[in-house]
Amino acid sequence: MKVYLVGGAVRDRLLGIAEDTTDKDWVVVGSSVAEMLDLGYRQVGKEFPVFLHPGTQEEYALARLERKVGKGYKGFEFDTSQQVTLEQDLSRRDLTINAMAERNGKLIDPFNGQDDLDNGLLRHVSDAFSEDPVRVLRVARFAARFKPFGFKVAHKTHRLMKDMVVSGEVDALTPERVFKELDKALSYETPSAFFKVLSACGADKKVFPMLGVNTHTIHDNEFEFLDRLDTHSAVIKFAIWLHRENSNTINQLCQYIKCPKEYHQLATLTSEWYLFVSELNQQDAKDVLEFFTKTDALRRKERFKKLLKIFVLLGIDIEPITQLQGQLSAIDVSNLDKSDIVKAIQQAKSLIVTSFLNTTK
Numbered sequence: 226m227k228v229y230l231v232g233g234a235v236r237d238r239l240l241g242i243a244e245d246t247t248d249k250d251w252v253v254v255g256s257s258v259a260e261m262l263d264l265g266y267r268q269v270g271k272e273f274p275v276f277l278h279p280g281t282q283e284e285y286a287l288a289r290l291e292r293k294v295g296k297g298y299k300g301f302e303f304d305t306s307q308q309v310t311l312e313q314d315l316s317r318r319d320l321t322i323n324a325m326a327e328r329n330g331k332l333i334d335p336f337n338g339q340d341d342l343d344n345g346l347l348r349h350v351s352d353a354f355s356e357d358p359v360r361v362l363r364v365a366r367f368a369a370r371f372k373p374f375g376f377k378v379a380h381k382t383h384r385l386m387k388d389m390v391v392s393g394e395v396d397a398l399t400p401e402r403v404f405k406e407l408d409k410a411l412s413y414e415t416p417s418a419f420f421k422v423l424s425a426c427g428a429d430k431k432v433f434p435m436l437g438v439n440t441h442t443i444h445d446n447e448f449e450f451l452d453r454l455d456t457h458s459a460v461i462k463f464a465i466w467l468h469r470e471n472s473n474t475i476n477q478l479c480q481y482i483k484c485p486k487e488y489h490q491l492a493t494l495t496s497e498w499y500l501f502v503s504e505l506n507q508q509d510a511k512d513v514l515e516f517f518t519k520t521d522a523l524r525r526k527e528r529f530k531k532l533l534k535i536f537v538l539l540g541i542d543i544e545p546i547t548q549l550q551g552q553l554s555a556i557d558v559s560n561l562d563k564s565d566i567v568k569a570i571q572q573a574k575s576l577i578v579t580s581f582l583n584t585t586k
Contacts, residue, residue, distance in 0.1 A: 226256040228285070229311055229326040229333065236322050239342055240374065251278075251285045252326065254311050261285070274305055288314035316351060319360045320367065320382075324350050341379075345371075348379035358395045361386050361428050362406035369410040369419035372452075378422055386426040395431045403432045404482040411459035411466070417448035420466075435477040436470065454538050463488050464495040464535050472496055491528065494520055495535050503541045510579040513549070517574075522550055545585060552577050 234249045253261065258274050266276035266285060276285045287305040290313055311326060312335045318324040321338040332339070336350050347367055354360055364386065368378060378386075389395050410419035423429040429436070451462055463484070467475050472493050479489040498516060505513065516522075522529040529550075533543050553574055561569035 226260065227254045227311075227328065228252070229254065229328045231315070231326045232318070232323050235325045235327050235332070236338070236342065239325075239339060240371075249283050251283060252288050252311065252314055253285050254288045254309070254314070255307050256287060257307055258287070258305075261287070289317070290314070291317050317353060318350055319354060319357070319363055321346075321348050321350055322367075345374060345376040346379050347371075347376055347382060349382045349385060352385070354382070355385050355389050355392075355394065358389060358398045359402055359406075361389055361395055361423070361426065362398070362403065362432070365419045365422040365428075366406050366410045368422045369413045369416045372413075372415040372418040378425075383426060386422075386428065390427040390431060395428050398432060400482045404484050407482070408459050408463075408484075411451075411462040412457060415452045416462060416466075417450075417452045420448040420451075432482075433478060435474055435481065456534065456538065458531070458534075460485075460488050460491055461531055461535055461538070464492040465538060467492045468495045468499055468535075468539065470496055487528070491531060491535070494532055495539075498532075499536060499539055499541065502536055502543070502546060503539075505545045506582065506585045508582070510575060510582055513578050513582065514574055517550070517553060523554055545581075549578065549581055552581065 229252045230249060231252045232250045237243075253276075258268065261274070261276045262268065265279035267279070268274060268276050269284075273289055274287050277283070278285060288309040288311060290304040290309055292302045292304070311333060315324040315326060315333075315335060321336045321341045323338070324334075324336045325338040326333040341348050347364055349360075364378060364382065368376060407419070410416045413419075420429065423432065451466060454462060454465065456462065467478070470478075470492075475489070475492050475496055479492065498520065501508065501512070501516060505516075508516075520529055520532060533546065536543050536546070556570065556573050556577070558566070558570065561573060563569075
């Protein structure tokens, strides 16, 4: 039984990226399910044997081979017998930069992943790449993650991804996996590469079929407005990505990829109100009050705070909004007519907004 550190931890160390000790993957060669359980590892995963270390809780997987038997990323049979070698296990991985291993300080690199790291190349290990549609999303995500390092998709890998789109293999992607990779890509500093790679191979029409072409044109690149935003929040970048789409399109997309409710709500609110608030001082008091009501600004303050952050990142002056929010929040209900308190509160809010707009126009 031999244990090897594999994948991202090896790649990131060679790139000089600080190690994430919570994201180490290990491959075990020459062992079995029975032996792993006897050693105290806890088995997880139904598709193939993966085990959690009894101390570190890091993932240890038996070396495996796989054979395509159906469509999609679930259409595989696995061989985890003790005869499977490390090189055979690495040969089934997506990119050469993810197909390296280490043991006792020695690098095992049968597919020249280190050369591709040095050359900034995202290159597939073998033609078996085309058997798993998730790999199209992963390549796009890695392009986003490593864009600051100057990485590009290899020409042959790009052609293979296009073939996967044409053959219909990409159609087998599940909405949950699309959102998972999208969410990760948006958390990076330069998510534009994710969308650009998907667009270049035609996969964007498969994973985001309701979105139009060239709907986000800003400068010379329709995706670069997402890069280097002053936020690490994926949900905020999600809303900014969709801010030019209408509510119906956003509803369709969010239902299609089954994203969390927070993503859906913030994206919809951004789309509906960002143009309105950019000229808040020119609006009618009734409409301004409706903005605060529809966004639930006084009750859902954390969500509204994120919405304001989005407006700032879109270049909107939020000072008038925050001033009004403060004044509306400071209404003293005890001084209002209790016979019809709802009406009294509404009248007080209307007076505040009207007075504020009159002094700012």
